[in-house]
Amino acid sequence: MMPVLYFAPENIEKFRALLQTAKRAVVVTHHNPDGDAIGTSLALTQVLKALGIDTSVIVPNPFPEFLHWMNGVKDILIYKHGHTRPKQLLSEADLLFCVDLNALSRMDALGKFISALPVPRVMIDHHLQPELKDFTIAFSDPGACSSAETFYHLMKDLGLLPRLNITAAEAIYTGMMTDTNGFRNNCSRPEVFYIIAELLQYGIDKDKIYNAVYNSYSYNRMRLLGYALEKMVVLPEYRTAYIALTKEEIASFHFQPGDTEGFVNYPLHIKDIVLSVFLSENQENIRLSFRSRGQFSVNEFARKHFEGGGHLNAAGGISRLTVTETIAKFIQSIEPYKDELSAV
Ligand code: MN
Numbered sequence: 001m002m003p004v005l006y007f008a009p010e011n012i013e014k015f016r017a018l019l020q021t022a023k024r025a026v027v028v029t030h031h032n033p034d035g036d037a038i039g040t041s042l043a044l045t046q047v048l049k050a051l052g053i054d055t056s057v058i059v060p061n062p063f064p065e066f067l068h069w070m071n072g073v074k075d076i077l078i079y080k081h082g083h084t085r086p087k088q089l090l091s092e093a094d095l096l097f098c099v100d101l102n103a104l105s106r107m108d109a110l111g112k113f114i115s116a117l118p119v120p121r122v123m124i125d126h127h128l129q130p131e132l133k134d135f136t137i138a139f140s141d142p143g144a145c146s147s148a149e150t151f152y153h154l155m156k157d158l159g160l161l162p163r164l165n166i167t168a169a170e171a172i173y174t175g176m177m178t179d180t181n182g183f184r185n186n187c188s189r190p191e192v193f194y195i196i197a198e199l200l201q202y203g204i205d206k207d208k209i210y211n212a213v214y215n216s217y218s219y220n221r222m223r224l225l226g227y228a229l230e231k232m233v234v235l236p237e238y239r240t241a242y243i244a245l246t247k248e249e250i251a252s253f254h255f256q257p258g259d260t261e262g263f264v265n266y267p268l269h270i271k272d273i274v275l276s277v278f279l280s281e282n283q284e285n286i287r288l289s290f291r292s293r294g295q296f297s298v299n300e301f302a303r304k305h306f307e308g309g310g311h312l313n314a315a316g317g318i319s320r321l322t323v324t325e326t327i328a329k330f331i332q333s334i335e336p337y338k339d340e341l342s343a344v
Contacts, residue, residue: 011137012157018120018137019158022048022095025055028079030101031108032287033063034261035178035213037100040124040147042072043164043171044097047155050163053095058086060110064258069212070174071167079110090114096121100147100175102140102309103131126150127310128299142311145187148175152195161198169202174209181265182214186313224253228263228278234270238334239341241267242277246323250280264289274344275334279319279326286326288317294344296337305333 025048029037041057048055057076067073079086090096096119098104104111114121120136126144144150152172155161164172173196180187187193200206227249234241243263250260264278268291275296278289288306290298291314298315302308306317319326334341 007139007141007153007157011139015122015137015139016158018095018122019048019051019053022053024089024093025053025095025097026090026093027055027057027097027099028107028110028114029057029059029099030106031060032257033059033061034100035067036146036148036175038063038067038070038073038076039171039173039175039178040099040151041076041097041171042070043148043151043168043175044099044124045072046165046168046171047160047163050165051160056089058089058110060107062257064261065218065256066213066216066258066261067174069216070171072171079113081109086110087113090117093117093119095119098123098125098135099151100125100127102127102129104134105131124151124154128312129303129309143189145189145192146175146179148172148179149192149195151175153191164202166202166204169199169204170209173199173204173206174213177206177209178213181262182210186311218256218259220254221256221259224250224255224259225263225266227253228260229266232267234267234273235331235334236272238275238338239272239344240275240277240334241270241273242279242327242330243267244279244323244327245281247281247283264291267291268293274341277330279323279330281323286319286321286323288319288326288330290315290317292344296341296344301333301337305329 027041027044029041045055058079060079077086102125104115123135123138125140125147128142130138130140132138139154141150228243232243260280264276267273267276274293276291280287290302292298297312299309302315302317308317310316
């Protein structure tokens with residue numbers, strides 16, 4: 001595991017200086033924003049506004065319905081070709097925050113637009129192997145369960161915890177909860193639970209948050225999940241299972257953003273399965289989600305074979321082949337890992 005290098009005192013001071021002069025900030029997140037991306041962005045917005053900095057959040061594409069209850073989501077803008085408002089806000093900003101992403105390439109067209117802007121870029125993240133050259137300052141802690149956790153530590157180091165309010169506390173909790181699959185995975189560091197204890201002091205209702213996120217699926221989403229589980233293929237010799245959905249299959253269940261969120265976790269509920277892959281086709285390409293147990297690094301696997309990356313046990317990737325070709329490529333790609341997978 002990479003050490004925490006980026007909370008160095010000189011980085012903290014450099015950041016403090018940027019905060020002192022900033023007037024208009026924009027916060028951006030990765031493509032397909034999740035609970036951590038949205039939660040961290042909203043918490044950061046609360047703090048920046050408390051410091052007198054005018055702040056907007058812009059995301060590359062729509063985010064799931066199960067996050068719509070969050071305070072502040074109504075003001076989030078979606079970056080779309082032809083829409084002038086996000087571009088205008090970005091061009092007027094004097095400080096940019098890139099949240100829950102380790103490279104500008106994780107934002108598609110929004111990343112391209114940002115890369116041409118002469119504005120300081122601050123990363124707040126927890127993904128492995130950050131592209132440091134893309135950022136003015138990076139607060140990256142790959143040992144953190146979520147960017148929300150990184151953000152909390154950063155606020156602590158800056159002495160800004162008193163600026164948090166209940167909205168920010170709820171948003172941080174949501175980021176931590178969703179990135180750990182409800183505090184099941186990737187949260188062995190004791191800090192996580194100390195932070196939760198602190199967040200509860202702000203008066204957040206953790207059961208309300210849990211229900212809002214996990215018990216709010218649509219009927220169509222449940223039917224799509226049933227269909228996906230029926231289609232799941234198990235490869236016992238590789239201790240692997242995958243689910244692949246074509247864009248026609250997804251559309252036939254009246255797909256809404258976020259409907260397939262979490263599908264990748266289901267195959268890991270099978271005894272002895274240590275690698276799970278979910279492939280979903282969209283208009284442009286195929287997105288792959290990877291989950292693993294133990295030391296099998298899906299970050300390395302996704303980087304090597306599917307132009308992606310992420311964390312040791314959770315990563316994403318992309319394929320520009322057909323669904324059938326992608327499955328074939330995937331099976332071919334795991335062949336060399338057969339022994340490693342059976343030893344997990
Ligand atoms: Mn995250």
